[in-house]
Amino acid sequence: MNATSFPAYRPRRLRQLPVLRRMVAETQLGAHQLVLPYFARPGKKQRRAISAMPGVFQLSVDELLKDATAAHAAGVPAVLIFGIPDTKDEKATGAYASNGIVQQAVRALKKELPGLLVITDVCLCEYMSHGHCGLVHRAAGKVLNDPTLKLLARTAVSHAEAGADVIAPSDMMDGRVRAIRTALDAAGFQDAPILAYAAKYASAFYGPFREAAESAPQFGDRRSYQMNPANAEEALREVALDIAEGADMVMVKPALAYLDILHRVKATFGYPTAAYAVSAEYSMIKAAAAKGWIDERAMTLESLLGMRRAGADIIITYSAKEVCDWLKG
Ligand code: PBG
Numbered sequence: 001m002n003a004t005s006f007p008a009y010r011p012r013r014l015r016q017l018p019v020l021r022r023m024v025a026e027t028q029l030g031a032h033q034l035v036l037p038y039f040a041r042p043g044k045k046q047r048r049a050i051s052a053m054p055g056v057f058q059l060s061v062d063e064l065l066k067d068a069t070a071a072h073a074a075g076v077p078a079v080l081i082f083g084i085p086d087t088k089d090e091k092a093t094g095a096y097a098s099n100g101i102v103q104q105a106v107r108a109l110k111k112e113l114p115g116l117l118v119i120t121d122v123c124l125c126e127y128m129s130h131g132h133c134g135l136v137h138r139a140a141g142k143v144l145n146d147p148t149l150k151l152l153a154r155t156a157v158s159h160a161e162a163g164a165d166v167i168a169p170s171d172m173m174d175g176r177v178r179a180i181r182t183a184l185d186a187a188g189f190q191d192a193p194i195l196a197y198a199a200k201y202a203s204a205f206y207g208p209f210r211e212a213a214e215s216a217p218q219f220g221d222r223r224s225y226q227m228n229p230a231n232a233e234e235a236l237r238e239v240a241l242d243i244a245e246g247a248d249m250v251m252v253k254p255a256l257a258y259l260d261i262l263h264r265v266k267a268t269f270g271y272p273t274a275a276y277a278v279s280a281e282y283s284m285i286k287a288a289a290a291k292g293w294i295d296e297r298a299m300t301l302e303s304l305l306g307m308r309r310a311g312a313d314i315i316i317t318y319s320a321k322e323v324c325d326w327l328k329g
Pocket residue numbers: 121123125133170171205206207208209210222277278279280
């Protein structure tokens with residue numbers, strides 16, 4: 001295209017009529033692409049506010065069911081379940097207990113809302129007394145990779161047994177997708193898809209989540225297993241590895257500060273790709289909106305549209321229910 005040729009290309013022509021603007025829009029954001037995260041906790045009638053995430057709660061299973069019923073009715077097609085167990089230990093027993101908190105929530109959801117897609121987060125940090133995503137060798141101050149794989153695989157199988165539709169490992173141990181795929185297949189869950197948190201960065205944007213999931217590491221940080229925010233080429237290698245090990249869908253996390261990664265992952269592999277708009281992405285908008293500094297609805301929709309434009313097929317967002325309502329008009 002030669003912009004100086006005649007007749008002149010005048011981009012504004014297509015921006016004059018709302019109906020035409022919509023018709024030539026290159027990207028759409030739809031309710032069918034959204035996933036709403038939940039934090040399940042033990043007990044009954046529990047609804048605990050998370051101070052850094054207004055509008056998000058730790059919910060007992062009965063309350064979670066009520067909330068998810070309303071969200072599903074509003075158009076939310078899928079949920080992602082995290083668990084806060086009664087007790088934590090050094091082996092993350094609560095992660096793979098057959099009546100663990102996630103397993104209970106999944107059973108209840110699949111019974112009451114069979115049409116709702118239930119994705120479970122597979123990680124150990126919420127269940128470990130030290131808050132790390134894997135087994136720890138305390139004297140060496142190390143998170144152990146290979147011994148952790150067995151526990152992750154056990155957790156995944158227990159989620160599938162409870163009825164989870166999709167298994168989403170977020171721990172960032174090397175080899176976990178293969179370990180989980182092998183274990184799921186051996187247990188008869190060949191058809192259970194894996195959504196791998198493939199490019200997951202060691203990010204300050206997870207701060208509010210760690211309050212929500214009570215999973216802050218008690219010592220050190222997660223930089224020996226989560227990715228360095230400086231790296232993009234490495235993200236492609238991580239994604240390639242997860243696909244080779246059997247991932248059916250891949251994720252980039254966080255979303256907004258990593259749209260370049262999202263774009264490259266989608267362009268390179270063409271796999272179904274998810275973006276996780278993480279806790280601080282939500283909190284920043286909520287906080288500024290509470291001050292009256294920004295338009296919450298417009299900023300949320302614009303951010304999520306940007307993730308779609310960058311290549312996301314699936315968007316995990318704490319705003320999923322509001323977004324469904326907003327998309328209706
Ligand atoms: C567990 C996990 C985390 C998030 C999702 N799964 C926290 C972390 O890695 O520290 C963060 C999600 C969010 O911030 O919304 N490993």
